[in-house]
Amino acid sequence: MPIPVVNGAQLMCSFGISPAPLTVPPTKRTLIGKQPVAVITDMLPLVNIGSFGMCNSLANPQVAAATSAALGVLTPMPCVPAPAGPWVGAGPSPLVGSLPVVQNNCTLTCAWGGVIQVIAPGQFTTQTG
Incomplete structure (x- = not known):
């Protein structure tokens, strides 16, 4: 079952290290566990999405x-x-305003060929029994 993603979620890029x-802005948002829920337009580089350290994509x-200056030896550079x-997902999503919510199964494509995935949604449901 997909889980809505909130501020503080952890992301990973396939070409990052x-x-x-x-980071989800707190303005006019639905909250889960006191954190604003992400929508599909929360994708601005270094505003919503932090750096993945170093980038390994030749694109x-x-x-x-x-890499060219190093005579063909792959040389990672800082990630932007x-x-x-x-964000795109695998199925219907709840809406915040008129925008779909980012869920833990959503991905974001980077122009340099990487795929950004949610590795921790920023909120978790616990069950006691």
Whole structure:
């Protein structure tokens, strides 16, 4: 069952080397566990999506230039996420305002070829029994 993603969720890019936090603005948002819920337009680089440390994608012009200067030895460069569109998911999603909510099964494509995934949604449900 998909879980809504909130401020503080952890993300990972397939070409990055470390997780990055998701920052969701608190303005006019539905809250879960006192944290604002993310919507599919929460994808601005270094505003909503932090850096994944270093980028390993040769499609990234900085990585390509550094690798060329190193005579073809892959040379990672600092990551600046470059989302190629909004978050996409695998099914219907609840709405906040008129926008679908980001769920833990949603992905975001980076212009440098990476796929950004949610590795921790920022909120969890516990069950006692």
